[in-house]
Amino acid sequence: MKDTELLAVEGITKAYPGVVANSDVSFRIREGEVHSLLGENGAGKSTLVKMIYGLVKPDSGRMRLRGAAYEPKEPREARSSGVAMVFQHFSLFEALNVAENVALGMENPPAQRALAERIRTVSEDYGLPLDPNRLVGDLSAGERQRVEIIRCLLQDPKLLIMDEPTSVLTPQEVEILFKTLRQLSSEGTAILYISHKLEEIRDLCDGATILRRGKVVATCTPREKTARELAELMVGETLTPPARGEKVPGDVALDVVGLSVASPNPFGTSLQNVHMRVRKGEILGIAGVAGNGQDELLLALSGEIPTDRDAVKIAGRGVGDQGPNARRLAGLVAAPEERLGHAAAPDMSLTENALLSGAVRKGLVRHGMIDWASARSFAEGVVKDFDVRTPGVGTAARALSGGNLQKFVIGRELSQDPTVIVVNQPTWGVDAAAAASIRQALIDRAAAGAAVVVISQDLDELLEIADNFCALNGGRLSAPRPVQGLTVDEIGLMMGGAHGMEVAHAHA
Amino acid sequence: MIAGIDPVVLIASLMAASTPILLAALGELVAERSGVLNLGVEGMMITGAICGFIVAVHTGSPFLGFVAAAAGGAALALLFAFLTQVLLSNQVATGLAATLFGLGLSSLMGQGYSGIKPPPTANVPFGPLAHLPVLGPILFSHDWVLYFSLALVVGTWAFLKYTRAGLVLRAVGENHDAAHALGYRVRLIRTLALAHGGACAGLGGAYLSLVRVPQWTEGITAGAGWIALAIVVFASWRPGRVLLGAYIFGGVSVLQLRLQAAGIAIPVQILSMAPYLITILVLVVMSARRGRAAIGAPAALGRVFHASD
């Protein structure tokens, strides 16, 4: 590794109305270094890299690239200076093929046929094989990420920015990605790696800059720190793991038998013959890489997609052909992954959003007429019990921060005294303190006798709260295993291993 | 076939009858591929019809008339673009407003122009080719605008399929957030696509007032703009199928006119509603065949883009 400076960020500040995203941030990356930006959700990592990539302009501060002043006005300029970025989401076009997607990210792409050839060679050189003619919409999450990486690599970047790249990968796929990144680094490409996964960073990165609430709180070499030390630097407080009492599993509360559902989304994953059985007091964790049928499973359980009557049974009664409100009456509540737009209507107040799913079980509607006073007090109760920070229940849902809205959504469901709870990604994009309180609330409901299904892509979360564990892969659900005694390798295999990717590195 | 209707004449005249819708639909196709649903096509067509008519009458040049028609249609489209792209208004409502405004404005501008004959638009001289049996009337006896519309079909297809600008336009229509993240100017691209669509609609309108009818009457477009919109759906957003759709529609309208002329014992009004009923039927068949989601529709169609940094 060379010791010359590639990028220097000096005193960058960026403020949005009501929030300072970055305040006087400085750090340096050497050529070929794998450098990590570490911080909780909302710590300002994304804003910072968007400035380096030219998507956002800083209010003040300077950047230098190889000693020269660097002020990209747009991504085009950043790319031509040798800075490339792999996004967490929002940057691929599903209806276009791989080659077209790659061409869109390049300044002067060669003709389609030549480009397809280069995609083939480069992708195999780096152990990430790709077919340039396939539609991106038909690819798995891991393959989509490869498209983004290849798109960057074709431009010979000096600095590759990766925003939370492993959140969509199985453990085996992460291994492959890391091999690729190390290969790149040894060839002299610096990598700016954004994550909040500590073990990964200790494994991969040469240096780390830790951000908290927009400020740099530490710069360190991650290998010299323990994961716990890094976590405390990142969060700024000591976290207590969730407490749970003894378990006595009760009767079967949710029984899913041979559930098959076609995805409502043209590029979605259909469920195939899913079986699961959850007892009162039990938490079943369902892992899986994004896009393997998690959304469809939630929709089929919540009642948004009807199925055969006996494919879904609540307390022994078939409800598969009934809609969400009938299932709520039967005791099942659900919290979808997407907070704004699915679990909550963005422009509606918290009171209205409380009515959204609470109408049936809380008796907020009589003869079609809405009891607004009760709806308001229900919303106020949720805000109080779940420590939702908001000026009041008249505030629009989209005005709340991600963590607060998530607490509201989960709180709204848990406050309805349910017997079955289904949640998808309950702590996605939520800060550590809020995530801890949401997990605790789920454990408490289970202790009170509810059957809980937690669908999540965060393995640590599942291992922390679930009793039994299974994984979704290509719309199929694996058989459940007790969490006690599971190894990461076993989990990875349940999640589909490397989705046929191992081969590449074997002979690379 | 019903006696008295010559298939060659029928084909030649359906090509002319289809041209206004073909032009408008091609323009709308490009706008929709960029992700904007422009329901103002009807208004832009009729604005083009009157602008083209006025300029052609005063200058004596149908060519200048068509240029003015394109400019008029594009001007209204830019107004629509300003509202939907800059002020982020609802595309459906704004499109309706553009149509209502275009209809009002055109009849206002057209005061005193009814009953006037515009300068004729001559056929392209193909010499003896025009006298060939069958092929002559079908291929070699039309005015330049009709040939232009056919060239535009090919041009639009090639643009979308083979050029980088076409790829960027499709990308913007597919996922504007991703396009923005890659540094493409979503609003600029959409504004240009809209202006192009408005210009095409204007040309289509002028083809009605300068060639088809040819004179100015209020409400001359009689829903042609809406039919153009339907044809874009029918065509699954593909230029070649737009041609097919427009010619089917043109065929039905010409046929019903011939049947009326032939004195068939069906009330005139029932024949006149045939084109609209056929359009509905075609829409139903297309949407049913594709099943639920309209595959082929640009994913970002009709959605408001607001870059929140």
Added chain:
Amino acid sequence: MLTLEKRPNPSRAWAIVTPILAVILTMIAGGLMFAVLGKDPVEAIRTIFWDPLFNAQFASYSRPQLLVKAGPLVLIAVGLSFGFRASIWNIGAEGQYIMGAIAAMGVALAFYPTNYWFVFPLMVLAGAFGGWAWAMIPAFLKNRYGTNEILVSLMLVYVAENIESWMAFGPMRNPQGMGFPGSRNLQQYPAAHNSELIAGTGLHWGVVTAGLAVIIGYVLLKRHIFGFNIQVAGQAPRAARFAGVDPKRLFSLCMGLSGACAGLAGMFEVAGPAGQITDSFNVGYGFTAIIVAYLGRLHPIGILLAGLLMALTYIGGEIAQLSLNLPAAAIQAFQGMLLFFLLGVDVLSNYRIRIKRRAQA
């Protein structure tokens, strides 16, 4: 540089101010348009907005006209507003209006010349049914095949206009009409006539129904779960499904409701002010109602006010035609402009405009 920034909460104050601002801007732009046409803009604006109500010469005629014209506009617009809130775009109200009128006329002619008490109520039902059935065509096609309702409902306007003309020339032509096209005139058939309830006011059953529609619409929107579901469906369709709303059912309900309202408006019109089916029976209420619905911000009370305002421009336009020789089309352009301005200034209630200095020190 000006930038738009999404407000955390939609502004209620701006929601009330924007329609007024739009009206003022339209008056200014409309004044300019009239000036271009060579008319005195102040005079023209006064003629349109003031004379119908307060001019000594016209007011006695035009004041009742205000209710006559506002009635159908408000009734149709209230019906449409529910669908529009849920992003269900029935823009074929004009056709449903025609079909309601034809259905009602059919009933009236079937009983002509008897004087049973139930003829008129039966006509009301037939009118609502006619409009409902016509609107259910796009609803059915959308639910069954996914066909775009905007295009189908609009195509059906042209079909309805042809049916109207066919009726006027054919099946419904008045046998005693001396060969003129057009049906019997219901103003001369007491059992079917929707007459003025209080002489000289323009108040007829259609106006009463429009008033009821405003009240019922208000209750549905603010207090009933139906109104709530509609708002969720419009703002966040996925959240609506999550809330248990069946999108197809909602679609049929909204289309049917708006169709029935339009059909009723057509029925009251053909039985009252118009009197007969002719090939120029429809005068564009179904389209203008779209402007009314938006100008009233899809809120029943707002629609009531907007309907009155729009009726005023119609009547004022007629007066301006007579006294200033202003072309009729000018009013249409004026109304289109109003909708444009309204949509344009609407941005203020959802976004804040900020002046941003060029960043970079």
